[in-house]
Amino acid sequence: MVAKAELHCHIEGTASPALAREKAALYGVDISAFVRDDAYIWHDFTSFLVAYDAISMLFRTAEDYADLAERYLTRLARDGAIYSEFFISTDHAVSAGLDPQAYIEGLAEGIRRARNATGIECRMIATGLRHIGPEAVEHAARFVTANPHPLITGFGMAGDERMHHAADFRRAFDIARDAGLGLTVHAGEFAGATSVRDALDALKPSRIGHGVRAIEDRDLVKRLAEEGIVLECCPGSNIALGVYDSFEDHPFKALSDAGVKVTLNSDDPPFFHTDLGREYDIACDVFRLDDDPLRGITRTAIKAAFIDEETRAKLLAKLLPVEKPA
Ligand code: ADE
Ligand code: ZN
Numbered sequence: 001m002v003a004k005a006e007l008h009c010h011i012e013g014t015a016s017p018a019l020a021r022e023k024a025a026l027y028g029v030d031i032s033a034f035v036r037d038d039a040y041i042w043h044d045f046t047s048f049l050v051a052y053d054a055i056s057m058l059f060r061t062a063e064d065y066a067d068l069a070e071r072y073l074t075r076l077a078r079d080g081a082i083y084s085e086f087f088i089s090t091d092h093a094v095s096a097g098l099d100p101q102a103y104i105e106g107l108a109e110g111i112r113r114a115r116n117a118t119g120i121e122c123r124m125i126a127t128g129l130r131h132i133g134p135e136a137v138e139h140a141a142r143f144v145t146a147n148p149h150p151l152i153t154g155f156g157m158a159g160d161e162r163m164h165h166a167a168d169f170r171r172a173f174d175i176a177r178d179a180g181l182g183l184t185v186h187a188g189e190f191a192g193a194t195s196v197r198d199a200l201d202a203l204k205p206s207r208i209g210h211g212v213r214a215i216e217d218r219d220l221v222k223r224l225a226e227e228g229i230v231l232e233c234c235p236g237s238n239i240a241l242g243v244y245d246s247f248e249d250h251p252f253k254a255l256s257d258a259g260v261k262v263t264l265n266s267d268d269p270p271f272f273h274t275d276l277g278r279e280y281d282i283a284c285d286v287f288r289l290d291d292d293p294l295r296g297i298t299r300t301a302i303k304a305a306f307i308d309e310e311t312r313a314k315l316l317a318k319l320l321p322v323e324k325p326a
Contacts, residue, residue: 002294003319005083005301006076006265006276007184008209008232010127010158011065011107012056012092013268014072023058031055040271045190045241048271049131049160056092062106065098069110069122077118079277082318083302084122087158090140091129100143108151121315123306125154125184126176130161134168141172145179153306154182156209161191166198173203182306184209184232189243193217200229207232207304212243214260215251225259230304235282236274237267247286256287263301295319 015023017035024031034041034051042048059065069086076084093103104124111122126144128137141155155176157169166185173183185203188196189210196214199205200223211231214220224231235250244250256262264279266272283289283297302315 001080002280002291003298004076004079004081004276004280005263005298005305005315006081007085007207007230007263007301007305008087008234008265008267009072009084009276010052010087010089010268011069011072011124012059012089013052013271014086015055015059015068016270019068019071020055020058023064027058027060029058031058039273042271045160048241052268052271053092053095056089057096060096060098062098062102062109065093065103065106066110066113069107070113070117071110073111073114073120073122074118076276077114077120079275080280081120081276082298083305083307083315084120085125085154085305086122087127087156088124088152089127089129089158090143091132091136101147104147104149104152108149111151121307121311122151123153124149124151125156125182125306126152127156127158128169128172130157130159130169130186131163132159134164134172137169138172138175141175145175145181148179152181154184156184156186156205157203158186158209161186161189161195166195166202170202173205177204182206186210188213189238189241193220196220196224200227206230210234210238212238212251212255215254221255221258221260224255224261228261230261230263230300231255232265233262234265234267234272234279236279237265237272240272240274247282250286252283253287261300261304262297263304264297 042051090100128140183205184207185199186209187199193216207230
C-alpha cells in the first residue's frame with residue numbers, strides 16, 4: 001500500500017452519520033432534516049454548509065472532540081496515512097457552547113491517542129469562516145496567535161468563497177503569518193480562477209484549498225507552477241458538490257501535467273461518500289497514476305506540510321520505496 005498524507009480535511013466534517021445519530025440521541029436533538037438512511041442530506045453547496053453547521057453543533061465537550069479526532073486519525077492510519085493536517089474552527093466550537101481552549105485540548109488529546117495507537121503524525125490548522133466576515137476571521141487569527149498550541153501550525157479560511165473579497169481578510173492573514181503559522185486559503189472551488197489569483201495576491205498563502213478552477217486561466221496555471229503553490233485537491237468533494245460532472249472532467253491531471261504541485265484530500269469524507277483511500281484509488285483508476293506518482297503526491301504533501309523540519313525528514317524517509325529482492 002502506498003503511504004498517504006492528507007492536508008485538507010475539516011474535523012467537524014469527519015463525523016459519520018452513525019456518530020451524529022448517537023450524539024443527537026445523547027443531546028436530544030432532532031437531525032432528521034440532515035440525515036436519512038445513514039447518509040447526510042444536502043443538495044448544493046449552500047445546503048451542504050447548513051447541514052455541516054447542524055452536525056457540528058452535536059459536538060459539545062472536549063471528550064466529544066477527542067473521540068472525533070481519534071476516530072478520524074485511526075481510520076486514516078488504517079488506510080495507509082502517515083500524516084494528516086486537519087482544519088479546526090473555534091467559531092463552530094463556540095456556537096456549540098464549548099470553550100475554544102477546551103476544544104483545542106480535546107482535539108490534541110485525540111491526536112495523542114491516535115498517534116500512540118498507530119504512529120500517525122498530525123497537526124491542526126485553525127480556520128476562520130469567510131461567510132461570517134473579515135472581523136470574525138481576524139478574531140479567529142487573534143485567538144489562535146494569542147493562545148499558541150504546539151499542534152496548531154497553520155491558519156486558513158474556509159466557508160463560502162463567493163462572499164467578500166480576499167483583500168478584506170488581509171489583516172487576519174498578516175496576523176497569522178507574523179506568528180509563524182503556515183497559510184492556506186479555500187479558493188477556486190465555487191468561485192472561478194480570479195478567486196485563486198486574488199487569494200494569492202492579497203493573502204500570500206503557500207497552499208490553496210481546492211484551487212482547481214485555476215485551470216480556467218492559462219497564465220494563472222503557469223504562475224502556480226512557477227511559484228510552487230501547492231493545491232489541496234479534493235476530487236471526490238468536487239464531484240459530489242457538482243463543481244465537475246465526472247472524474248474524467250476533473251482537472252487534477254491537467255494541473256499536474258502543467259507542473260502544478262497537487263495533493264489528494266477528502267475534505268468532509270462522509271458528506272461526500274469518500275475517504276483518503278478512495279481519493280488515491282480514483283487517482284489510480286481514473287487519472288492513471290501508479291504507485292510511483294502516487295507516492296510522489298504524498299511526498300508533495302509532506303514537503304508542503306506545516307511541520308518542523310525534523311518531523312518532515314522523518315516522514316519523507318518513510319516514503320522511500322522498499323527495495324525489491326533481486
Ligand atoms: N467547510 C467545510 N467544507 C468546505 C468546503 N468544501 N468548502 C468550503 N468550506 C468548507
Ligand atoms: Zn475544505
